[in-house]
Amino acid sequence: MSDPIHYGKQQIDQDDVQAVVDTLNSAFLTQGPQVAQFEQALANYVGSAHAIACSNGTAALHLACMSLGVVTGDIVWTSAISFVASANCALYCGASISFIDIDADTGNISVAALTQKLQQAKHTDSLPKVIVVVHLAGNSCDMQAISELCKPLGIKLIEDACHALGASYQGDKVGNGKYSDCCVFSFHPVKSITSAEGGMITTNDSNTAKRLKQLASHGITKHPTELQLAGQPNWYYEQQSLGYNYRLSDLHAALGLSQLAKLNTFIERRKLIFQQYQTALSVGNLTLLEQNPEGESAHHLVVVLIPNNKRDAVYQRLADMKIHCQLHYMPIYRQPYHRISDAAINTFSGAEQYFANALSLPVYPDLSHQQQQRVIQSLLEIVNE
Numbered sequence: 424m425s426d427p428i429h430y431g432k433q434q435i436d437q438d439d440v441q442a443v444v445d446t447l448n449s450a451f452l453t454q455g456p457q458v459a460q461f462e463q464a465l466a467n468y469v470g471s472a473h474a475i476a477c478s479n480g481t482a483a484l485h486l487a488c489m490s491l492g493v494v495t496g497d498i499v500w501t502s503a504i505s506f507v508a509s510a511n512c513a514l515y516c517g518a519s520i521s522f523i524d525i526d527a528d529t530g531n532i533s534v535a536a537l538t539q540k541l542q543q544a545k546h547t548d549s550l551p552k553v554i555v556v557v558h559l560a561g562n563s564c565d566m567q568a569i570s571e572l573c574k575p576l577g578i579k580l581i582e583d584a585c586h587a588l589g590a591s592y593q594g595d596k597v598g599n600g601k602y603s604d605c606c607v608f609s610f611h612p613v614k615s616i617t618s619a620e621g622g623m624i625t626t627n628d629s630n631t632a633k634r635l636k637q638l639a640s641h642g643i644t645k646h647p648t649e650l651q652l653a654g655q656p657n658w659y660y661e662q663q664s665l666g667y668n669y670r671l672s673d674l675h676a677a678l679g680l681s682q683l684a685k686l687n688t689f690i691e692r693r694k695l696i697f698q699q700y701q702t703a704l705s706v707g708n709l710t711l712l713e714q715n716p717e718g719e720s721a722h723h724l725v726v727v728l729i730p731n732n733k734r735d736a737v738y739q740r741l742a743d744m745k746i747h748c749q750l751h752y753m754p755i756y757r758q759p760y761h762r763i764s765d766a767a768i769n770t771f772s773g774a775e776q777y778f779a780n781a782l783s784l785p786v787y788p789d790l791s792h793q794q795q796q797r798v799i800q801s802l803l804e805i806v807n808e
């Protein structure tokens with residue numbers, strides 16, 4: 424019997440192992456030089472002025488919301504289809520969350536739905552302070568259109584790019600901050616690169632960067648130019664706001680830095696796998712999520728759309744064959760904690776359609792040609808029965 428195949432997993436090589444071992448043998452396990460190097464390398468890669476490392480992508484989202492001033496009573500919007508962390512970050516700040524419908528063909532925020540929701544919110548004086556935009560599956564949203572709608576209204580944008588490290592949009596890397604205030608990445612093992620746990624926020628605003636750095640470490644600064652009291656001895660530090668211990672350790676940063684050197688190779692491999700699925704599945708009349716013509720996806724997920732309410736049956740049949748797919752995601756508003764009324768659910772036609780049909784197929788750099796053929800053959804066999 425063949426080995427089980429999962430929808431995603433990391434690739435770790437000897438360089439990665441050595442990078443972590445070297446750090447273990449160094450003077451610093453945390454708050455050492457690896458974190459700063461990882462931050463600089465990632466900022467260089469995406470083309471942002473600043474990058475701030477933190478303990479995971481969820482902490483990165485929380486920090487991004489805090490740094491943009493989200494507080495109790497504020498309103499934040501996010502995509503109906505994302506991981507729950509895209510919504511929870513607002514609630515951590517005491518804000519309320521509301522969902523924007525998606526385009527069922529791309530899985531990303533529908534610009535038409537956003538336009539309509541903004542118009543309604545203007546009438547009821549309930550515009551959001553921040554919108555968390557999600558690049559589902561690694562495929563960029565229409566950031567220019569979203570930014571043109573939001574900027575004139577003073578709404579700040581956070582890109583949840585946890586799927587999209589390595590992706591580009593209009594010729595620039597996602598994370599360069601051309602159309603947003605903050606962009607957030609995760610280094611969980613299923614993502615483009617891993618640091619086991621880890622996250623990063625990129626921004627071009629130096630004040631936001633300063634706040635992010637402080638908030639990730641208790642709200643404390645030691646930086647001479649940032650201190651409120653002058654002429655203090657060298658041991659002196661100040662807590663200037665209520666922050667958290669959301670730091671990344673040097674062990675994690677060493678792994679992340681080593682992985683970053685392989686990011687482009689990983690993305691190339693994912694792209695090839697995506698193209699092979701595209702070709703093989705079109706023969707079986709199955710469609711994948713549409714790609715943004717203005718972008719290049721990071722291919723974090725390959726989402727196939729299975730019509731006629733057959734998705735759950737297909738999922739189970741594949742699982743019985745040890746091919747473990749996943750649904751990314753059930754709409755957040757259907758989670759018991761976030762549940763909205765049935766009448767409200769009916770207004771999300773895009774998210775509901777996507778939710779009925781979507782299935783994420785295995786894609787990761789180490790997926791062999793043979794394994795992918797097994798996935799394709801099994802899937803075609805099941806849907807053509």
Ligand SMILES: *Cc1c(COP(=O)(O)O)cnc(C)c1O
Pocket residue numbers: 479480481482505506508509557583585586609610611620621622
């Ligand atoms: C993975 C992920 C997160 C959270 O990242 P963690 O590092 O696991 O905390 C947030 N949003 C999206 C879209 C993700 O895929």
